[in-house]
Amino acid sequence: MRRLPVRSLAALATAGTLALTGCGTETSGSAVGAPAAAGADRTIRAHQVMQLTKVHEATGMTLLEGPTFDEDGRLLVVDVTAPAGKPKVMRVDVRKKTSRAVHTDDRGAYTSAQFSPYDGRLYLTDYAHGEVVSLAPDGSDSRTFFSGEVDGAKMNPDDIAFDKEGNLYVSDSRSLSTGDARGRVVRIERDGKKSTVLADGLASVNGISFDADYRGLWISELTQNRISYLRLDEEGDMTSRHTAIRVDGGIAQTDSIAVDADGNLYQALHGRAAMAVYSKHGEHLATVEIPTRPEGLESATNVAITPGGTKAYMTVSGPAGGYLYTFDALGKGTRQSNGG
Template identity: 50%
Template structure:
């Protein structure tokens, strides 16, 4: 999720490519310290949403490809009754609203390999809901506290069996970010029983969460620390075998947001407050920086929070939002998409 906005006692996740079609010189040095990495420019594909007068913003998040080949996205700040989940045909650029409700602030979306349903994290209500690919039959998978603590689900990732791993942002109302971040966690939910297990706590408001290409660990983008940590899981997947800072991100005044991983294990990192994506190798090296056209940024696009790469293809898509609305941009990725390439 991006653009965390304090609202009504919770931090709303108002919450993303590399060698693109229609790019600038890939060797042009970037002005923000990424001169050693190739710099490219994404291409605008389509506009999805306008800024909502009721909330004062729009925020596209949770890009994920469905079994039908369409791209599913959420609008975190959509008001009650307005479309909150969209299905997009990236070839025809048709956009179809498929789901809404009166209370949720959905921050991510992923299709479960266990039951084929689309799972949505609601940071406002502390809930996880699932729907059909058509947006029907909403079911509450989890709601309420986890281990006696308020639960603020931001992004999610599925393991090979369909168990859910969720970043619990958990920023406490009224506390400064440094203090608010102390409650951040990674929570695992059993696919069959929905039983939660705290895998790791004491995190700096974790946001992005993606499995490594071998499913042995998780890349965690920590919003309040501006770094990406590598969490290696225990054999049963219910605990942390190890965790260490893996990539310190040059974010400036922005914050790291969601992430995604391609078939070669590269990490695509999005930002709240900066319209760009950076790509790091699993060894930490920065491989590429992807930006928006300068005119688009000047027109009011301020964040590039999440990215998805189509499975089996190098076609990538970035969720971009700001005062100009919510847009999808396209790029050519460094490697093909896999399950971990769906932004979560």
């Protein structure tokens, strides 16, 4: 896909996306897709934590993404469309409802964030420039971890998943504007020196996350509204691939994916401020909704679940600004539900 200006990139890529009160559930007919059994079709109400950003005059929008917790339990969030000089990575104090800048630069359009289990650094995907950048945990010491072509084609890296050894698995969206099936899943060795295409022919692949047992990858294809499963061998190579879930999103499209300790999938929706929750067997379990669906909040891009807990924080954005919402997840948070 040709390089897009930041304004177009954010609109197409979606990557793209706190009063600590409990969240109830209720029966509702508004969930995405068909429930697996009677009573499964329920709505989880998310509650607003705080507004983090306003629409940037320089780029015409704001788009929050990549929520992730550091080793001290502090939440970080990226703003895909932040212009030079404005915070591109923010640290959020969810109790005090405050945020502060961690990193900015004059070129990056960062669509995801996740800490490496290998070196403890924060890794960011720069969709616009086809790069993966790493930072020290405090936001300093910016380094280009990976740049250049993979099998003769430049990447548009969107989301990241790390295996236990710290190797990166990246969703390479490509052809997002046309919907052509040229997207890829790329594996990058933890030292950044070798890259391998694990899967191609994907329709604007966006979300990516390991399953609870690290036996395979869940990926979402934005322009086909489907979630596929890639089974991996012990070397991290793909052995099979199949369509696992078809998301009936209407005008909404499948964005980022997170997986909790029970193996449940949290599928973010671009074009609707909601997330669909599925079991690993494809059963639709619930839909996470914001209570009033206010005008100007159009997309829920991503979620981070507190490691070892069930408190979840969802990034929601639109013309009204960028917001953080919270809800109670169905399972506990792990690395697969913490960034990416």
